[in-house]
Amino acid sequence: MRIASIVGARPQFVKLAPVCRAIAAHNASGSGNIHHKIVHTGQHYDPLLSEVFFTELEIPPADVNLGVGSGSHGQQTGRMLEQFEHFLLEDKPDAVFVYGDTNSTIAGALAAAKQHVPVAHIEAGLRSFNRLMPEEINRIATDHVSDLLFAPTRTAMDLLAREGLSQRAVLTGDVGYDAVLFNRELAARKSQIVGTLDLQPQHYGVLTVHRSENTEAGKLESLLDSLQSVAAQGMPLVFSIHPRTARLLPDATVLAGRYPDVRLIEPVGYLDMLQLVAAARMVLTDSGGLQKEAFFLDVPCITLREETEWTETVQAHANVLTGIDGRRLVAAAAGWEQRIRGGEKFNFCRAAGMPFGDGQAAGGIVAETVKFLEQRR
Numbered sequence: 001m002r003i004a005s006i007v008g009a010r011p012q013f014v015k016l017a018p019v020c021r022a023i024a025a026h027n028a029s030g031s032g033n034i035h036h037k038i039v040h041t042g043q044h045y046d047p048l049l050s051e052v053f054f055t056e057l058e059i060p061p062a063d064v065n066l067g068v069g070s071g072s073h074g075q076q077t078g079r080m081l082e083q084f085e086h087f088l089l090e091d092k093p094d095a096v097f098v099y100g101d102t103n104s105t106i107a108g109a110l111a112a113a114k115q116h117v118p119v120a121h122i123e124a125g126l127r128s129f130n131r132l133m134p135e136e137i138n139r140i141a142t143d144h145v146s147d148l149l150f151a152p153t154r155t156a157m158d159l160l161a162r163e164g165l166s167q168r169a170v171l172t173g174d175v176g177y178d179a180v181l182f183n184r185e186l187a188a189r190k191s192q193i194v195g196t197l198d199l200q201p202q203h204y205g206v207l208t209v210h211r212s213e214n215t216e217a218g219k220l221e222s223l224l225d226s227l228q229s230v231a232a233q234g235m236p237l238v239f240s241i242h243p244r245t246a247r248l249l250p251d252a253t254v255l256a257g258r259y260p261d262v263r264l265i266e267p268v269g270y271l272d273m274l275q276l277v278a279a280a281r282m283v284l285t286d287s288g289g290l291q292k293e294a295f296f297l298d299v300p301c302i303t304l305r306e307e308t309e310w311t312e313t314v315q316a317h318a319n320v321l322t323g324i325d326g327r328r329l330v331a332a333a334a335g336w337e338q339r340i341r342g343g344e345k346f347n348f349c350r351a352a353g354m355p356f357g358d359g360q361a362a363g364g365i366v367a368e369t370v371k372f373l374e375q376r377r
Contacts, residue, residue: 001373002035004093006084008043008068008104011176011289013053014270015099015122018178018362020059026366034366039087041080041104042067052269057183073103073134080107088115094373095120098142101135101288105142113145118376120369122175124149125156125165126288126309132213135288139309148372150365152176153312153355172364173357176289180296181359184274191275193268197238201279205235207262208285210242214304214324220248223304224259226326227284230333231261235281239264240273282336284329291319292356298346300336302329316352 003023007016016038023036040062054061064087068079084107088096096112098105099122112119124143128136143149149165151157152174160169194201207227209215214223231237241249241264249255255264268276274293277283283294286304291313294301301319313319320335322328349356 001032001370002037002091002093003095003097003369004037004039004087004091005097005099006039006041006104006108007099008041008080009100009102010053010270011287012099012102012104013057013059014179014289015175017057017059018175018182019097019122019365021182022362022366025363026370032370034370037063037091037093039063039084039108040065041084041107042069043076043080043102043104056269056271057179077103077107080104081111084108084111085115088112088117093117095148095369097122097369098146099123101126101139101142103134103138106138109142109145118147118372119145120148120150120365120372121146122150122365123152124169125151125153125160127159128307128309130307133211148369150361150368152357152361155311155355170364170368172368173359173361174292175361175365176292177296177356178359178361179270180274180293183271184278184297187271187274187278191271193272193275194279197263197265199238199279202281203235204280205231205237206273206276206280206283206285206290207237207239208242208287208290209239209304210245211286211305214286215245215248219324220245221250222326223324224262226324226329228259228262229326229330230284231259233333233337235333235337236261236263237284238276238280240267240276241265242267281340282333284333295319295348296356298348300340300346302332302336304329312352312355313348316348316355318346318348318352 023034027033042065066083095118097120098108109119121142126139149169150172151169157169157171239262277293277299278297280299282300284302291301291303291310295313295318303319303321304324306323320332322332
């Protein structure tokens, strides 16, 4: 049985790791052999956003790197489509795993569907209901061309049913939760990031901003003005900055003068980010993956967006949506601060009834894929 995984961005590498372990466990069990190939599109090509994740998460090296690099959505997706199609024609896999909602996801799904190769979408059924987000278009299109839809939550299952896709959908839980459970103790043992940055646990916040709608001209600096107001209240912010976002900022001298309590650092590996979040007072982000990681680690979150595909985190009162409105952002931080100073202890997953599963999603995904392919035969 031959399965290909197509990945290209940091969140996908995190999701790929549990699937690789589950395939290895399946092969070791004597239940049959899965020949698994990894195709890296090169969407994230900076070593800090790519190679470090393969190393830390012990993911086998990619069998193929398409090396597409950066470009507009159309350029990037088009190059991926063309090159992944060549791979499919030569390798002839029995199925393709696609992950999440990036350009690599939609390119892999479309190329495979057009070659009549079954597509399994890991993290299916997510909807933000904001079609201005390119990720939303990628999610919807990928779900509708896929043969197997692996939904991380019951909410995702309900949304797939609403679109007439329930016959292809399986509730598996979230592979991101698998990853956090597997790696959080490893991060606590191996990561020295908190000490290296001379941070005091529970007295700093973690910040990430990368979405285009938040980094347009004028918006990023206005957002940073509001974040500086939050940080100045005694919670300095550690800003792990995406290379694309870094290019939009003024030089270091201007930054230090205008935002003295916002500390920029280069992107860090998965284990370092887990440890940074685990020891943080709160997380402020526009990243979908970091919202969940904060939730899994019982760290309060403020999402710098008007909507989220991870509605479970909001319903569990673990995540506050503020967009980039300064007043709402400052008020949300003050609200979390009041609860923290009041001695409240957070246990978001259990209090919410474990909406992301039990940490065994990848095993279920592999088992369901094997069953599907055996039935096709």
